[in-house]
Amino acid sequence: MNESFESLFRDYAVELRKVTDNPARDLRVLLGFLEKKAPEFYFLHPESLIPENICAQLKTLVQRRISDEPLSKIIGEREFFGRTFKITKDTLDPRPDTETLVDAVLHYAKDLPKPLRILDLGVGTGCILVTLLLEMKNATGVGVDLSPEALKVAADNATHFGLLERASLREGNWFSALDEKEKFSLIVSNPPYIAYHEVLEKNVQDYDPHLALFSGETGLEAYEVIAKGARQHLLAGGLIAVEFGKGQEKAVRALFEAESFEFIAYFNDLTGGIRCAIFA
């Protein structure tokens, strides 16, 4: 039977409310995904009838959402810095926190050594590298990831934004994918930074790839490797910007200072927490 958005909302609102504080939005996004319509359509036309086959598919998607699968993982995309990125089960969902790192770096962009070359370690979906290349028109970049599946997603996103000629995507363990003499104006990284023993919220623990989340007993292992290897690949006058988790700022700063990096600044995320640091 064909049903209206209003009646579907009545069917699913109570269950959806257990996992989201905005069940109407979630339902509109899922329906829009199935019908290839903007979610706002159902806001403007709550009475329009939805075909029976779509209602059946919606039921399956709502069940997935009710089991706390993130909306983005169900529809396969997520907004970052005002643009839509493809995501899969093999990529970390781009987070608003990471926009802090992009904003921070753009603040210093005009003073970076030329030619502008960016290295993104742990490129994932490519959200950082793609955004920086779109915002810094003369730059080229290299994105490295250990996950070949994530690199395919990064390549799809780079292609979608017309950047394949300016971005080289390489499989490797941090710096291993680079030539010894390769140098960059800017190195960025949002590496995995959670300690193995930490228990995360179900919608993160079950749906984001563990390779993107966990980094050793302390959560700091990736920074140790990155701080040790970065100088060799940084042009004189270049910068390195890293994101980290709540409360890690002092430990991360100490690791970079131990490798003779000069601390430039911390940057706060939207909740006021210190989220990223820049070193020279």
Ligand SMILES: C[S@@+](CC[C@H](N)C(=O)[O-])C[C@H]1O[C@@H](n2cnc3c(N)ncnc32)[C@H](O)[C@@H]1O
């Ligand atoms: C926290 S995610 C960040 C993804 C993306 N840059 C972002 O900000 O949304 C960390 C990324 O590092 C990658 N990674 C983990 N260990 C790695 C390693 N040893 N070498 C290269 N990449 C690695 C993961 O596959 C994942 O894509």
